[in-house]
Amino acid sequence: DTGVSQNPRHKITKRGQNVTFRCDPISEHNRLYWYRQTLGQGPEFLTYFQNEAQLEKSRLLSDRFSAERPKGSFSTLEIQRTEQGDSAMYLCASRIRGDTGNTIYFGEGSWLTVV
Amino acid sequence: AQSVSQHNHHVILSEAASLELGCNYSYGGTVNLFWYVQYPGQHLQLLLKYFSGDPLVKGIKGFEAEFIKSKFSFNLRKPSVQWSDTAEYFCAVNEGSGNTGKLIFGQGTTLQVKP
Numbered sequence: 531d532t533g534v535s536q537n538p539r540h541k542i543t544k545r546g547q548n549v550t551f552r553c554d555p556i557s558e559h560n561r562l563y564w565y566r567q568t569l570g571q572g573p574e575f576l577t578y579f580q581n582e583a584q585l586e587k588s589r590l591l592s593d594r595f596s597a598e599r600p601k602g603s604f605s606t607l608e609i610q611r612t613e614q615g616d617s618a619m620y621l622c623a624s625r626i627r628g629d630t631g632n633t634i635y636f637g638e639g640s641w642l643t644v645v
Numbered sequence: 646a647q648s649v650s651q652h653n654h655h656v657i658l659s660e661a662a663s664l665e666l667g668c669n670y671s672y673g674g675t676v677n678l679f680w681y682v683q684y685p686g687q688h689l690q691l692l693l694k695y696f697s698g699d700p701l702v703k704g705i706k707g708f709e710a711e712f713i714k715s716k717f718s719f720n721l722r723k724p725s726v727q728w729s730d731t732a733e734y735f736c737a738v739n740e741g742s743g744n745t746g747k748l749i750f751g752q753g754t755t756l757q758v759k760p
Binding site for chain 2: 563
């Protein structure tokens with residue numbers, strides 16, 4: 531499978547615990563995006579990288595959230611001291627930088643349930 | 646701030662019926678517009694996109710959408726739906742006039758097609 535890969539696909543954690551999600555983008559895609567989607571809503575932008583540089587973070591990304599892309603390939607999204615409101619699906623997407631016509635490809639998402 | 650509004654939250658149709666899903670966006674500048682589909686248990690997939698040129702855009706699986714700038718609309722259409730079109734549909738617009746790839750999504754429309 532050469533699509534965007536995310537793991538774990540599902541995570542149940544107790545409130546207060548830390549969780550980390552990993553995203554492997556399509557190879558040669560130098561832009562990587564994280565979105566969050568809650569039930570009944572469309573995805574909301576969290577942050578994005580161009581290669582290893584984090585270029586923008588949404589106000590939705592509180593101090594408890596941190597994303598990295600250390601070598602410009604895979605990325606991790608860590609949530610510290612999880613809260614019930616963090617329960618959502620976390621989507622990763624990637625794209626080749628360049629022409630505006632390039633498509634953004636999404637992964638299958640990582641479901642987080644905080645109990 | 647930019648926003649995307651999808652008028653129909655839940656649509657139920659019989660097979661062979663025609664489909665039109667509404668999408669309006671708020672942004673006065675140059676826009677890139679997208680429709681994504683999410684089949685049950687699968688990742689978001691691009692149905693079609695508009696960047697420039699012919700405002701009538703054709704996508705995969707017989708879908709099309711028309712960009713009407715004066716109405717800030719990008720409605721999705723299909724002349725005859727199939728049971729396999731049952732899915733959630735998201736309209737999205739790029740944020741701003743740049744080429745960051747950041748998308749703003751509508752809240753989605755759930756389409757249920759009855760056989």
